[in-house]
Amino acid sequence: MEGQAGPKSIGASSLPGGGLPASTIVRPGQVVTEDPKGPIDGFVATRSSTATKTNTSLLETPQSVSVIGQEQLRATGAQTLTQATQYTPGVYSGVYGNDARLDWFLLRGFVAHDYGLYKDGLQLLNYGFNYFRTDPFGLERVDVLRGPSSLLFGSGTPGGMINTITKRPTSTPFGYVEAGADSFGNAYGAFDFGGPADNSGHWFYRLTGIGRGGGTQVDGVDADRIYIAPALTYRPDGATSFTLLTSYQKDWSGVTSNFLPYSGTAVPNASGLFIPRSLNVGDTKLNTFRREQAFIGYEFETAIDNTWTVRQNARYSYSQAFQNSFVGQLGYLAGTNETQLARYQFRDNSTVNLFQVDNQAQADFSDGLFRHSVLFGVDYKNYHLNDNQGSGFSGAGVPGISIINPVYGVTPLPVSSYLIDRDNFQQVGLYAQDQIKVTDNFSIIGGLRQDFASTSVTKLSFGNDTNRDDQALTYRIAGVYNFDFGLAPYVSYATSFQPQIGSDALTGAAFKPDNGEQVEVGFRLAPIGQKWMLSFAAFDLTRSNPLIPVVPGITSFTQNGAVNSQGVEAQFVANLFDGLNVTASVTAYDLKYTSGAQASLIGRTPTGVPEVFANFFADYTIPDGPMRGFGFGGGVRYVGTSYALDNAVQGKLVVPDYLLYDATVHYDFGNGVRASITGANLGDKRFVSACQDPNNCYYGEARRILGTISYKW
Template sequence: MCDFRPNIFHKQRGAVARVALAGVSLASLSIAALAQEATSPRRGITNPPAEASVQLETLTVEGQGGPAASVTPGAAVRRIESPTGPVDGYVATRSATATKTNTPLIETPQSITVVGREQIDAQKAQTLTQATQYVAGVYSGTFGADSRVDYFTIRGFVASDYGIYRDGLQLLNYGFGTFKVETFGLERIEILRGPAAVLFGAGSPGGIINQITKRPTLDPFGYVEVGGGSFDQKYAAFDVGGPADESGHWFYRLTGFGRTGGTQVDGAPEDRGYIAPALTYKPDGATKLTVLTSYQYDNTAVTSNFLPYSGTVRRNLSGLYIPRSLNLGDANFNTFRRQQASAGYEFEHAFDETWTIRQNLRYSFSESFQNSDIGQLGYSDAAQTRLARYQFLTSSKIGIFQIDNQAEARFSDGLFRHDLLFGLDYKNFQLHDNQGTNFGNFYAVPDISIINPSYGPATGRPSPYLVNADSFTQLGLYFQDQIKLTDRLTLVLGGRQDFADNRVVDKLAAGASSNGRSDNAFTYRAALIYNYDFGLAPYISYSTSFQPLLGTDANNQAFKPETGDQIEGGVKFEPIGAGYFLTLAGFDIHRQNVQTPVPNTFFSSQIGQVRSTGFEAQFTLNLAEGLNAVAAYTIYGLTTERSADPATIGKVPVNVPENFASLFLDYTIPVGEWRGFGFGGGVRYIGRSYADTLNTLRVPEYVLFDAQVHYNWDRWRLTVNATNIADRRFVSSCQSSLSCFYGDARRVVASLAYKW
């Protein structure tokens, strides 16, 4: 009965030159390291510095292991893509999410998609949900137009609780203690499909999403943007950075965003403030320290109304649909507020051409409060024109401390070349969780008409049914070796040992009773990938997963950890210089100890085992003529294999469509009188899903269309974006026959930006 859901401007693209920027020490970029990579034309420099494009005079690259190399005077040089830096157009070439090392995507034996800043801006994605709507394997917006939290599934499994990461460290969302990252503060979003526990110690077996924060740049720049649109939304943003001193050792970046306005639900605001200072210190070419901080404030409401199947998916007995704009609470009462902050650093030092050490550390804090009337009870009259409601109040405080220590060695043993990684990470999660309803105080919440709603103040103060102090710690030791068996064949082996402890103190129980459990597990991965000269790369991998679960069930027993395993085979295709990247992948996943809501209670249980078997295709394209494109297709079968309820065995879990596809195109005229004018659009198809565990109630398929136009001149850019341009009313999914969720209504946003 409660909510159980746990650059913009036109660029000229040139060839990549493998050299470093003048003015920065090149000690760490040894010729020995480059020679080690020469037999693998895709890999390039192991850890290239931050990205930039400059005109260089004669530049000598000196190393510790070989003769100097030179660069032609006056040549235009573009830096190799950094795994934490901008993506040139839509086609990324490198990532550190899948391996925790700077590895080309074409040499990564796992399915991964990178959404860069240019694509985020072109689609005007204001949330993580919107930014991943054109990604294979990901169903975004599971619970509809929810302004509080981003919800998504990957390969059929919920990943928005344990599967959201920022800069390689987890943003753990449990219950109503949540984080939500402002997309304007992101450089790229990386979606890794399949288990990632061998390196991260957590995450759904379906995959994880790693959000990469904007970092200081070597070159000075500035950017401002203002905009507004549907539901009276208005926003302003800025982004500035560059060198902070004349010596070339200090660099800064300051990013800010502010928005005010409404949502598709009457009287529900969506206000936000975000500020993110960052600082990098480079005393020499071998050492780098980057400090990343941010603060964010959100003021919104419950917009993903819990509505009955009758009246949303189908007309109700009165022949009516419940309006998407219906506010089940009140403008002065339907409240959700959150403030979150984080501070941490990334440190890296290269001792020589072989050994590099890194340490990533962050402390994150989130405090949220919600007080609102909720549906989820169905109709209160026979004509189905009035909805029953209850009052729900929650307040949560989260603190997460994380540290990840890594040592990487790149060497040859005489037979094979190795990229060997050792790691030790630690996580400490603390949650104070308070939840209450009107039921315990024995007062009723008035029902509400769907035809002519009337509002009033809250009728009482909810009494708590849960006051918990949750404590979770996890220590993990891991290793990985990327072994070049031949110039083209790479074997990836990895293993991890985790030690986890979960404690819950029930402060409502007599004597504040404590419950919990300690677990340990070993996870591993083995994968092979072969890189042909012409850009084809078939691969196969097997991996296991381990996810300790927070909280307790209806019997106050701590949850068992989730476990899983996956076999994946696929092929990647990236012809050199062609400007496109294609990934095809097939997978078979088993997930054990899966949680599911217990009907008519506030708790969850672990139902047994769910299997997901399917196929994905992801295609990205950059053309020098100004065309960018992204296309995706996903189909899988999701089946409950073991369950406490025998009737659900062989059935498809609720909330999850098993078939979806998308295509997005954007074209900018590169020459002539119309140079700088651009336009594009997209289409998204989502297949049917089920609203009940017995699969008797279907949520129908739907198709949505998006469009945009833009114009660049000098340093200015004007854009108009529209999503769901036909304003189609659709249900994104149903959790039960009494909990269905409307998707996003038409959203139009116009913006004006200036860059210097």
């Protein structure tokens, strides 16, 4: 049973692209209204391939999935992946604050920005300080899958994954340009062109690009970027497609998340002061972050006959990152009544090379009793990181900085390397999945995967080399029943396996793999003929061998015990009537360290993890009459309390909850021109997004007003 899609709402035609991607393969007799790699109608998607690696209706997907399309990205004014996912259940975005360098996420309470980010179904491994980053302007949609996904992807956090789907060539020619600027003085210009590249109907292209530059909410720190993404599709016939996907991105920025103490951010400090959000803890001479990343890959698919389809997806990814800055993390200087922050100098220079290939064979057939969609796959990934980290401390001459009257112009120090590593990770996986239609209404999904992984760390500075080989069998079994009126209850059990790169800060041994298991029950309701979907999920998820910080900071970890997450999520997305789009969600879970953890942590909640959050956003465009094309909307985001400290020895430090308001006003002139003003955190509330510990807290985004104008032809 498939959800029904209605006509496009007012304003949808002003979005870049539109229609099915040129690579969509349609078998004779098929009626395809939505491709899981293509655009969606309003805020309501009906299909996704992230949970199954097949083109599957969400009503037949027995796992919690949310899809964010271009219309929602534009309505909310999202300029980062953090902002793009702020109205999604189970996701806490921007956990480390407003960071001009990176995006940070928790899924069901677990870190997902390291192993849980994917691009077009292939993993973006983010380790150390070399993180890939995605610009939302280059995306068609964002799929958020919650819960273990190792059956098909081999790795990833047990909390789930965020799969970004890049824009693809279209069979319909179009052109699009956009410009905008925000209240921090950051401006951009963007373009998106595509369509047939020849007269034969075999070649199609798309060229997408954006350039950004200007300020941030932190004084003296700019966030500049160039991004360009050429793509090409070849369709020799109706059964075969080959799509080349490439992109290049370069970033120039600095540290804006700042690593501040709990006293002075979450609560007033000893002097009764709050540290200004705009404070540059670095220096005008030394707050540098640069990244250069490139991707080249392809997606090949051919339908051999009415039964067999073969696919191969491959990509080579490259990233080179450099940071040199003064940072906090050390709290206040003694004897200053908490008016002077201690600092040290941090430098990192790293390079990543990542190659991945995923081979799939899908068979759709009936055995006389049941209908099957069987997927066989073999995938391989090879990750290589060269990492050089160095530091200088206050004892070596780095002065503190006043939170009242900061003085800049400090001369950078010579930095000593404390880590020069070569990290390697390889993984081969063999998997099989069967989606079985037992009846017209009842389906089950079962699958197995065997992984073989190896990790190694070659120490060129201090410490001993480490090597580790692991293998694991992961699986999923799930069932869903589709009632004729659009209700689809489901139940699933799944496991996960994620080899960890790096070594234990206490033992020096290579990290053990991260394992997870989850039971999930839920339902989706999408009545036939209606354009809305209500989803609900309850889950019990346990993660074994999590990384636990051993000292303040984000690079020193040990492994001990397990963490359990039990909770519920609900989401409502709708195109309620012509011109009105709505998304709303609520998430609540209980996260605790369980047996095997450090004694002081058992029964306690990990730091930096809000356990309750909810949101609502609506956008309306007047469809008829003299005000046709005028639109407005708004949203509210609530995030509950979290902890900067929670253990049996030192007690608790609570990070306050917060409530934020967003709004948008826009006008579609009807001739391809559209103008908009979007506001985030309209009340300019000063809030702490999370704290890792008492010396590492992060301010969230200040009020941001964004004005844009676009033209499509």
